[in-house]
Amino acid sequence: MPFPRIVPLVGCLAAFVLGCSAAGSQAPPARVDGPVDDRARAVLERDATRLVEFRRDLHRHPETSGNEARTARAVSDELRRLGLTEIRSNVGGFGVVAIVRGRRPGPTIAYRADMDAVASTAPDPVDFRSVNAGVRHICGHDIHTTIGVALAGIFQSLRDSLVGNVMFVFQPAEERATGANAMLAAGVFTADRPAAVYGLHTAPYEAGLLGTTPGPMMGGRDRFTVSLTGSGDLSAATNLALQALQQAGTVPPDLAFTNQPIDFIAMSLAPPQVAAGQATITGTVTVAASASRARVQALVTTGLAALVPAGVSVSGTYQAKWIAGVTNDTGLTTRATAAIRARLGAETVRAVTGIVPAFSEDFGSFQGVVPGAFYFLGVSNSSRGWVGMPHAPEYVADEAAIAVGARAMAAVILDRLSTR
Ligand SMILES: [Zn+2]
Structure with a gap:
């Protein structure tokens, strides 16, 4: 118009x-x-x-x-x-x-x-x-x-x-x-x-x-990196980790411009980078409530490790309030x-x-x-x-x-x- x-x-x-x-x-x-x-x-x-x-x-x-x-x-x-x-x-x-x-x-x-x-x-x-x-x-x-x-x-x-x-x-x-x-x-x-x-x-x-x-x-934005290494099934482990991260999100991308309840989690994942013997997942998370932030941070830093098959080790780093909100x-x-x-x-x-x-x-x-x-x-x-x-x-x-x-x-x- x-x-x-x-x-x-x-x-x-x-x-x-x-x-x-x-x-x-x-x-x-x-x-x-x-x-x-x-x-x-x-x-x-x-x-x-x-x-x-x-x-x-x-x-x-x-x-x-x-x-x-x-x-x-x-x-x-x-x-x-x-x-x-x-x-x-x-x-x-x-x-x-x-x-x-x-x-x-x-x-x-x-x-x-x-x-x-x-x-x-x-x-x-x-x-x-x-x-x-x-x-x-x-x-x-x-x-x-x-x-x-x-x-x-x-x-x-x-x-x-x-x-x-x-x-x-x-x-x-x-x-x-x-x-x-x-x-x-x-x-x-x-x-x-x-x-x-x-x-x-x-x-x-x-x-x-x-x-x-x-x-x-206003929500703050966090960012994280997850590294998967080992002689186990790296591809299966990467998919499991991606799935768990996606499921942690509560706001689909098309609803990001709409009003959400305060405990929302908006997850954005980049395509995983896979090299010989190592996969890397990076993503950003928008959250407003501290409990939501704690939930995602725990998943990245400790939770994913328990989900992957034997022979794969996972380490996650999490930067809370990369953008403070x-x-x-x-x-x-x-x-x-x-x-x-x-x-x-x-x-x-x-x-x-x-x-x-x-x-x-x-x-x-x-x-x-x-x-x-x-x-x-x-x-x-x-x-x-x-x-x-x-x-x-x-x-x-x-x-x-x-x-x-x-x-x-x-x-x-x-x-x-x-x-x-
Ligand atoms: Zn502005």
């Missing part, structure tokens, strides 16, 4: 979401007196037009995992323009980390945005289409990054009132699922260890809505959701039920170090025919979601940092 062309939203975003005038967006001082929530909204109102322009610039210049040089530079330049001074570049690749320090010491709260784009040759339905052939922002990371910049503007303006710090983590290489670990290895949390990390991902809900759940929210801290998620609902409305946050095995995230690598909570951010607009299904060729995000995401994350962070 043909996709709608997007009419320019610059100027409309502010009016639609914030009920403000779109005029005068070249960073005049925001009105920063009054209650802190009002002050945060005033900054967002000030920056609304520029944020849309910033997002469209990223959208026009998408970069795949490991190639985010221009995006990282754009982020750093914008943070500097907003007045931030503590900005580190090239953290775990093209990662950018910035921090706003409050006037008084307190906890550090982190917001993470991923920056990379996706290979796609499908035509972009929007007017501000990609100028980089074969690369597009069809996962919404340009939206996540713009929300990070929006938050930097808000907290830079509020810093004299803050008790504690806000850290902004702009991550490269999420699509390759290596960026979070690379940033951690580069010491992103070494000097300032956050008390919590929060993040968002665009989703095909209507713009204005968010979704989350305590506990597992998302597992939300229950207390943080409950508190964050309450904070969003209090400021954006009770109906704003929907409960995520079930997990889609095809989608994963490496946000969980950060959650493995500090507690965190993750939200889906609705970017669809059914009245305009825009559907924000990540990685779909027709992906279009309603830019109204930028302000929604920024307000939601600002609410969560403000709830964690006292202000005077």
